[in-house]
Every structure is written in C-alpha cells, then in structure tokens.
Amino acid sequence: MPTVQDLNDLGVGHFPAHIGIVFTFACKEELRSELLVRPHLMAPNGYLHAGAVVTLADTTAGYGCRMWLPEGAVGFTTIELKSNHLNTARDGMIECVATPAHTGRTTQVWDAVVTHRESGKRIALFRCTQLLLY
Numbered sequence: 001m002p003t004v005q006d007l008n009d010l011g012v013g014h015f016p017a018h019i020g021i022v023f024t025f026a027c028k029e030e031l032r033s034e035l036l037v038r039p040h041l042m043a044p045n046g047y048l049h050a051g052a053v054v055t056l057a058d059t060t061a062g063y064g065c066r067m068w069l070p071e072g073a074v075g076f077t078t079i080e081l082k083s084n085h086l087n088t089a090r091d092g093m094i095e096c097v098a099t100p101a102h103t104g105r106t107t108q109v110w111d112a113v114v115t116h117r118e119s120g121k122r123i124a125l126f127r128c129t130q131l132l133l134y
Contacts (some may be wrong), residue, residue: 002026007063016059019052023060024095028067031098033060034117037089047088048123053114054083057126060098061110065130068103073132076108081128092118107131 002010004023011017019041025032033056035041041052058081065076095115102109112126 001028002067007031010063011059015055019055021056021059023063026063026067029099031060031064031067032095033063033098034093034095036093037091042090047090048094050083050085050124053085053094053124054081054126056094056096057083057098057112057114057124058128060096061112061126061128062130064098064100064110065108068100068108069132070105072134073105075133076130077133079107079129079131081126084125085123086125087116087121087123089116089119089123092116094123101127105132 004026007023007026021033021035023033035056037048041049043049095117096112098110098112101111108130110128114123116123
C-alpha cells in the first residue's frame with residue numbers, strides 16, 4: 001500500500017504536481033487530496049476553472065484506482081467521467097475525497113466530492129469509470 005508521500009512523489013514532474021495537487025490521506029477505502037486556489041487556476045471570469053476541479057477529482061480517483069489494481073493488471077485508463085459543478089471558489093483550499101464504488105477485474109468506478117475547505121460548500125460531485133489494462 002503506497003503512503004501519502006509515495007502518492008505525492010508519483011506526481012512530481014507530471015501534471016498533478018505541476019498544478020499543485022497534494023495528497024493528504026490514503027487507504028484502500030478513501031483517498032484525500034487538496035489544491036490551493038491560485039491565480040493560474042482561475043478562468044478569465046475570476047472564478048476557479050472547472051478543469052482544475054475535474055483534474056483534482058480525476059487525479060485523486062485515478063491514484064485510488066492504482067491502489068486497487070488486481071494481479072496481472074499493469075495500469076488503467078479513464079473511459080468515462082462526469083462532473084456536476086455545484087459551486088465555485090475564488091480563494092482558499094479545495095479538498096477532494098475519492099471512494100471506490102466498484103472494483104472489478106475489467107473496470108473500476110470511483111466517486112469523488114470536491115469541497116471548499118473554508119466555506120464547507122461542495123464544489124463538485126464527480127464519477128469516473130476506469131478500464132483496467134493487462
């Protein structure tokens with residue numbers, strides 16, 4: 001089972017670390033991550049870009065998928081994702097909690113909730129399906 005530090009090291013030199021995603025908790029039943037809202041993550045309208053929210057949720061769920069790979073699987077790829085954006089943020093920290101809904105031998109389905117830490121408001125609900133690669 002990878003540690004939080006292992007997960008953070010995995011992103012170094014890649015998109016997750018580049019935008020600032022940090023993992024804060026990891027077990028097979030739940031992964032937690034956070035992302036500081038900064039100017040380069042904003043849309044031109046001055047609010048958090050939806051792509052930053054989706055990236056946080058998809059990365060957190062994807063790292064969870066890695067932890068559930070069955071024997072013989074060498075990786076995965078996202079085949080579907082959906083996000084419902086309920087709110088936004090202009091500052092502070094957004095947090096993501098991802099949990100497995102289905103961990104099969106061919107596919108996995110993950111749910112994630114993104115919340116604004118300071119206000120407690122839900123920013124987005126997210127679900128993705130991962131195809132396992134052998």
